[in-house]
Amino acid sequence: MTAATPNRQFRLARRPQGAATREDFDFIADGPVPTLEEGGVLVRTELLSLDPAMRGWMNEGRSYIPPVGIGEVMRAGGIGRVVASRNPGFAEGDAVSGLLGIQDFAAFGHAQIQRGDVRRIDLAAGTPGQWLNVLGMPGMTAYFGLLDVGLAKAGDTVVVSGAAGAVGQTVGQLAKIKGCRTVGIAGGPAKCDWVVKELGFDACIDYKASPQAVREGLKQHAPRGVDVYFDNVGGDILDTVLAKLAPKARIVICGAISQYNNANSAPTAGPRNYLSLLVNRARMEGMVVFDYADRYPEAIAELAGYLKDGRMKSREDVVDGLENFPEALGKLFSGGNFGKLVLKVA
Amino acid sequence: MTAATPNRQFRLARRPQGAATREDFDFIADGPVPTLEEGGVLVRTELLSLDPAMRGWMNEGRSYIPPVGIGEVMRAGGIGRVVASRNPGFAEGDAVSGLLGIQDFAAFGHAQIQRGDVRRIDLAAGTPGQWLNVLGMPGMTAYFGLLDVGLAKAGDTVVVSGAAGAVGQTVGQLAKIKGCRTVGIAGGPAKCDWVVKELGFDACIDYKASPQAVREGLKQHAPRGVDVYFDNVGGDILDTVLAKLAPKARIVICGAISQYNNANSAPTAGPRNYLSLLVNRARMEGMVVFDYADRYPEAIAELAGYLKDGRMKSREDVVDGLENFPEALGKLFSGGNFGKLVLKVA
Numbered sequence: 067m068t069a070a071t072p073n074r075q076f077r078l079a080r081r082p083q084g085a086a087t088r089e090d091f092d093f094i095a096d097g098p099v100p101t102l103e104e105g106g107v108l109v110r111t112e113l114l115s116l117d118p119a120m121r122g123w124m125n126e127g128r129s130y131i132p133p134v135g136i137g138e139v140m141r142a143g144g145i146g147r148v149v150a151s152r153n154p155g156f157a158e159g160d161a162v163s164g165l166l167g168i169q170d171f172a173a174f175g176h177a178q179i180q181r182g183d184v185r186r187i188d189l190a191a192g193t194p195g196q197w198l199n200v201l202g203m204p205g206m207t208a209y210f211g212l213l214d215v216g217l218a219k220a221g222d223t224v225v226v227s228g229a230a231g232a233v234g235q236t237v238g239q240l241a242k243i244k245g246c247r248t249v250g251i252a253g254g255p256a257k258c259d260w261v262v263k264e265l266g267f268d269a270c271i272d273y274k275a276s277p278q279a280v281r282e283g284l285k286q287h288a289p290r291g292v293d294v295y296f297d298n299v300g301g302d303i304l305d306t307v308l309a310k311l312a313p314k315a316r317i318v319i320c321g322a323i324s325q326y327n328n329a330n331s332a333p334t335a336g337p338r339n340y341l342s343l344l345v346n347r348a349r350m351e352g353m354v355v356f357d358y359a360d361r362y363p364e365a366i367a368e369l370a371g372y373l374k375d376g377r378m379k380s381r382e383d384v385v386d387g388l389e390n391f392p393e394a395l396g397k398l399f400s401g402g403n404f405g406k407l408v409l410k411v412a
Numbered sequence: 413m414t415a416a417t418p419n420r421q422f423r424l425a426r427r428p429q430g431a432a433t434r435e436d437f438d439f440i441a442d443g444p445v446p447t448l449e450e451g452g453v454l455v456r457t458e459l460l461s462l463d464p465a466m467r468g469w470m471n472e473g474r475s476y477i478p479p480v481g482i483g484e485v486m487r488a489g490g491i492g493r494v495v496a497s498r499n500p501g502f503a504e505g506d507a508v509s510g511l512l513g514i515q516d517f518a519a520f521g522h523a524q525i526q527r528g529d530v531r532r533i534d535l536a537a538g539t540p541g542q543w544l545n546v547l548g549m550p551g552m553t554a555y556f557g558l559l560d561v562g563l564a565k566a567g568d569t570v571v572v573s574g575a576a577g578a579v580g581q582t583v584g585q586l587a588k589i590k591g592c593r594t595v596g597i598a599g600g601p602a603k604c605d606w607v608v609k610e611l612g613f614d615a616c617i618d619y620k621a622s623p624q625a626v627r628e629g630l631k632q633h634a635p636r637g638v639d640v641y642f643d644n645v646g647g648d649i650l651d652t653v654l655a656k657l658a659p660k661a662r663i664v665i666c667g668a669i670s671q672y673n674n675a676n677s678a679p680t681a682g683p684r685n686y687l688s689l690l691v692n693r694a695r696m697e698g699m700v701v702f703d704y705a706d707r708y709p710e711a712i713a714e715l716a717g718y719l720k721d722g723r724m725k726s727r728e729d730v731v732d733g734l735e736n737f738p739e740a741l742g743k744l745f746s747g748g749n750f751g752k753l754v755l756k757v758a
Binding site: 128129130300305319320321322325335336337338339340341342343344345346347348349350351352353354357 | 474646665666667682683684685688692693694696699703
């Protein structure tokens with residue numbers, strides 16, 4: 067890599083109204099490779115993670131992390147290789163996971179390394195795809211959401227929406243491992259088949275099958291009510307599950323992908339059936355995975371063990387080419403991806 | 413009392429659509445005094461408690477207790493005197509608290525006594541009105557909701573709606589005693605003045621003052637966000653408080669009086685801002701006071717102490733005459749009552 071090596075980047079050009087499209091970004095075909103500072107590390111991107119949360123990061127206003135600024139490289143997690151290091155903790159060729167952004171090269175200074183923006187990873191524990199999936203943010207979200215917020219325990223009926231998605235697939239498999247009855251909600255027969263036959267969920271409800279599919283599916287597959295609902299989608303599905311809670315149920319609010327593209331960044335309607343929380347003495351609680359950063363190692367160790375012994379599977383949906391970022395991201399919101407969506411860069 | 417003594421009763425005639433009115437009940441002017449069985453007790457009603465929850469009990473369908481059946485005496489808690497006893501735990505003249513119903517005389521069998529439907533009370537600890545308020549269901553709801561579900565602790569900012577109502581007045585005073593900053597929400601300057609000047613809340617927001625009153629009031633009185641919101645009302649006020657949560661906030665869903673009169677018994681709209689739970693890693697949890705029945709004695713002892721030493725005040729709004737039950741109940745939903753609403757029977 068020389069001064070002439072180009073660094074392709076997607077920078078946020080404006081705040082999207084509704085779904086993010088190519089016009090909301092500036093594509094820089096020949097940006098400069100960032101400067102490696104004393105104490106820092108320079109990383110070449112190999113695989114980027116595309117996540118529903120990215121849509122929220124594009125909105126103005128108060129949230130759990132600051133929004134991406136206009137003109138800044140779009141924030142994204144990814145896996146890469148160290149191409150140059152001035153930090154004793156990293157050597158050229160090390161595999162790393164970090165907030166690389168939608169670009170070919172990312173530089174991290176000493177302070178960023180200190181706060182954990184980039185970390186070495188062990189490719190013996192998982193492939194790069196798995197490090198963005200079961201061993202990455204989605205897996206961490208599933209692990210702490212299900213166990214620490216949802217308090218899932220053996221015998222519980224656990225329902226998870228977005229069951230074939232990155233977080234959902236790990237939630238369901240982990241719930242099975244912990245002895246729960248596990249019911250997925252996903253869109254279309256292919257995803258539902260995979261969730262049941264490959265991942266071992268007890269059942270999966272195809273919410274696209276009919277307007278009553280979720281209500282009827284819960285009646286059939288959760289006859290004694292839902293003890294834990296891990297919600298990735300919000301909207302009508304959340305409302306339908308609220309009406310089927312078991313006493314003392316826990317709802318984990320992890321996301322609301324059905325609502326993220328609303329222009330004003332707030333859902334158009336709230337959960338009408340929220341008073342089911344009262345009747346059932348139930349709880350609805352939000353979670354942000356970054357709060358558990360200190361405990362990622364314990365979760366990674368446990369989940370890597372399940373990958374190793376075959377009890378946990380991992381499916382990635384790979385889109386090739388950094389230049390296809392905006393369209394790839396759009397697949398998340400149309401439900402067009404099947405498995406954890408990643409963008410192959412190099 | 414002889415066989416000729418009449419027992420006035422209000423029986424549920426039909427399921428109300430919207431607000432309950434006189435037409436929804438049959439008034440029995442000369443019903444029979446119920447029969448006293450071996451092991452039972454006969455009670456003459458003195459004071460009845462009128463509560464928002466009563467509206468829910470009139471609806472068909474699954475809830476935390478069975479609905480009142482058509483033709484049955486309307487369920488209500490109350491204070492009375494034992495007029496005849498065939499149970500060694502009760503003597504004629506004993507003051508009791510129990511599920512007396514909207515009637516002059518109530519009989520309890522041995523099984524009902526065993527499960528606690530009627531209990532002796534100590535009028536040295538509180539007046540009959542206080543036994544329906546601070547030392548009754550509203551006080552128990554406030555105590556366990558604020559401390560066990562809301563986990564309020566010194567330094568927290570606690571917001572309570574329906575602040576001048578039965579539950580709200582005790583929530584706010586108890587929060588102050590526990591060292592919280594306490595902000596009430598109530599309708600009209602008279603209630604707000606009383607809550608601040610008599611009960612010692614730090615502030616009270618008059619939600620009727622303007623459409624922006626709650627939003628602006630919270631900005632002023634809860635500048636660092638709301639740690640605990642004790643919700644008695646639901647609707648727009650819940651949505652506005654959701655937008656002002658502090659990190660790790662707890663919302664106690666105790667009731668939703670703004671929604672109880674909807675004909676289909678479900679709110680017309682849910683809380684649009686519920687994703688604030690995610691951003692703030694906050695929790696919304698329902699409670700039903702009956703779950704804490706085993707622990708009422710500890711709460712009563714503590715609250716009676718505060719009544720005794722003057723740190724806790726109690727205000728009742730007394731309507732005279734059993735025959736005025738339907739109109740008295742209506743005051744709850746129009747906000748026409750000022751303090752815990754009770755019906756004086758004898």
